[in-house]
Every structure is written in structure tokens, then in C-alpha cells.
Amino acid sequence: MSIHSTAQVHASAVVEPGAVIGEGCRIGPFSVVGAEVTLGARVELKSHVVVTGWTEVGEDTVIFPFATVGEVPQDLKYVGEHTRLIVGKRCRIREGATLNTGTEGGGGVTRVGDDVLIMTGAHVGHDAQIGDRVILVNDVAIAGHCVLGDDVIVGGLSGVHQWVRIGQGAIIGAVTMVTNDVIPYGLVQAPRGELDGLNLVGLKRRGVDRAGITALRAAYQTLAQEEGSFLDRARKLAEESDNPLVREIADFILSKSDRSFLTPKGGR
Template identity: 60%
Template structure:
């Protein structure tokens, strides 16, 4: 691996004593890095970026102007306790994004994985856990205590209610309000978002073959449309009928797990 270049800090930037700055970082004009912050190698703060609190930013992450990273959570119960924010590698955090650390009541940690894109004006609230390769489109807002698994896409101007869990590969349509948990590979649309099928486009992009797509469609039909009995009863039957299909099993296990909120349905 090639050696990192020299770290560059603009004369107008403020890096407070105690901050840890990795190799090859670029800290742009009028940016502020607080005393408890840790920047990995190759991190770029373009300009007017503020990193506050006990915050870690992973290697090669880029943060655009006016982002507010690690400031006090927007929670009236927060009493100044020291909590953390961990951001992984190769994230793109665009203009005016805000990301809050955890709270004592929520476990004390907000954690974001690798290779995510957070577009202009997006917000990630306290105690959220985000996976990898997630896209939050412009002005999407994720409330506190939410969990977003890998490859989730949240459309522009959408909101996710606190404590919601969105499963892997799900897609939230633009201008939707998500108040219920979303199955893996589900597609949500509407002012009070409802399940509108599977994210077939996303599955195809991931290389899922046609026979497995047919199996997923059949499983969705059996769980949410045609079957008799309760949602849990239909899910258990479908899990047994598709015992060899890992994607169907993933959806079934998601539904059958414990949830703080109910499951979104059609």
C-alpha cells in the first residue's frame, strides 16, 4: 500500500489539543476538530466542518461544508454524560449533515459503518446503528434509536420514526414517513409508509438470479397476501416451505424476531 501523503491543515482551521489526526488528512478552512476527536488516515474535511465530542471518523471518509458531527444529542433527557459517535471508513458525508452521539439511556453509542453516502441535509439521531453501503438521500431524517442494516436506501425528504429497524436491502420511497419496522428487501411508499412489495431493482443490482426472485415473490405473496392465519403463522409456514432459500429465511427470521415496533405490511 502506498504511503500516505502529508497531513494538511488550513491556517484558519482549529485543531484543539488532544485531537488525534491520522496520516494524510486534509482539514479545510474554518473547520474545527474538538479535543476528543480522532480522525483516521486520509480523512478530508472540505471546509466549515465541526467535529465535536468523543467522535471517531474512519479512514478516507470525506465530509463536506457545514456538517455538524458529534454535537450534543437532540434529547431533553441528555444531561451531559460522555457518550460516543463512531463513523467507519470511506463514508461520504455531504453538506449540512448532522450526526449525533449516543445517550446514556440508549447505550451511549451512535455507530455508522463503511461506504455510506449521506446526501445534503440528512440527519442521524442519537443511538442509531447504521450498517454499510447505505444511501440517505437529500434531507432524509433518521430519529434516535433506529437501526438500518446494510444496503438500505432512504429517499429524499423521508423520515424514520425512533426505534424503527429497517432490514437489509430495503428501499424507502421519497417523502415517506416510516413508523414501522421494514422487512429485508422490502419497498416502502406513502405518507405513513406501507409495504409496497419487494425492492426487486435492488436485488437485481446485487446479482440475485431470476429463480430466487421468483421464490422471494412467492414467499412475499404467502406471508402478506394470500395465506390464512396471523402474520406470524404465515411466516412460520413460509419459512418451512422455503427452508433452503437464504433470502426467504432472512425475511422470515426478521419478522419472527422481537421488535420494539410492529412490522410494516401492505
């Protein structure tokens, strides 16, 4: 066990031998820290937090009561292999959230980026890869093997099916089931997840200028209305556009995926 001299550990907390507790950490009442856990500098565990498994939590992250971080996967194929969970810096993991370690078949690592907000009751499944500045609203369920790009927002009570990819800057409305890949900067809503345009609010907040938004709108229309298959339209964007955001969408569509795509209304 290694507990930095500046760390504060409540008398009722349990820190198992082997854990590494960084500078300025605060471990609240009735919390449990497992033997293979590493807490970076200034990590705070409120009361009744469990951090277990082979788990690394980045500096300045705060974990709220009754969250369980680093437990074994909810996967019947899991047979006890030694797998990891890595949580980035400055994350907020709210009450009752659950984050699982990876599986051997999925690469062995569940990863959460920096500045991520995981709200009350949300779940991050095994082998998921969560980018930076992602927001998972209350009771969101991210299944195993999902990949969420930077700046994605998933609305409350929504579910993302296993192996689905959600591109950077996309937004998923509340109470939505997402079973197919979502293009970067896409807007998805409706109970069964329909691609219904672009996340224009997010693009403006990011500082994308009028020319960039115009280019993205034109690209979306190409994906929705041009001749040929969805992949054909993406190839056309890749060949003809020099806008980096448009190229990002095209590259995302043309990259390898285990799922099909949500396509624009009217698209094929």
C-alpha cells in the same frame, strides 16, 4: 494533540488539544476538530466542518462544508453522559448533514457503517445503527434508536420514526414517513409508508438470480395472503423455506422489535 506529519491543516482551522489526526488527513478552512476526535488516515474535512464529541471517523471519509458530526443528542433525557459516534470508512457526509452521539439509555453509541452516503441536510439521530452502503438522500431524518441494515436507501425528505428497524436491501420512497419495521428487501412508498412489494431493482443490482427472486416473490405472497397472523406466516416461511434470503426475512420478522411491522397490502 497528535497530528500526523503528512496531514494538512489549514491555518484558519482549529484542532483542539487531544485530537488525533491520521496520516494524509486534510482539514480545510474554518473547520473545527474537537479534543476527543480521531480522524483515520486520509479523512478530508472541507471548509466549515465541525467534528466534535467522542467521535471516530474512518479512513478515506470525506465531510463536506457545514456538516456537524458528533454533537450532543437532541434528546431531553440526555444529561451530558459520555457517549460516542463511530463513522466507518469511505463515507461521504454532504453539506449541512448532522450526526449525533449516543445516549446512555440507548447503548451509548451511534454507529455508521462503511461506504455510506449521507446527502445534504440529512440527520442521523442518537443511538442509530446504520449499516454498510446505506444511502440517505437529501433531508432524510433518521430518529433515535433506529436500525438500518446494509444497502438500505431512504428517499429524499423521508422520516424514520424512533426505534424503527429497516431490513437489509429495503428501499424507502421519497417524502415517506416510516413508523413501523420494514422487512428486508421491502419497497415502501406513500406519505404514511405502505409496504408495496419488493425492491426488485436493488435485488437485480445485487446479482440475485431469477430463482432467488422467484423465491422472494413467493415468500411475499405468503406474507400477504396466507391464513393466520403476520407472525404465523413468518413462522411458516422459517419452517418451510431453505432459501437464505427468505429465511432472512422470516428471521427479521420473528426477532425482537419495539415496533409492529409494515405488512403487505391485503395482509393482516
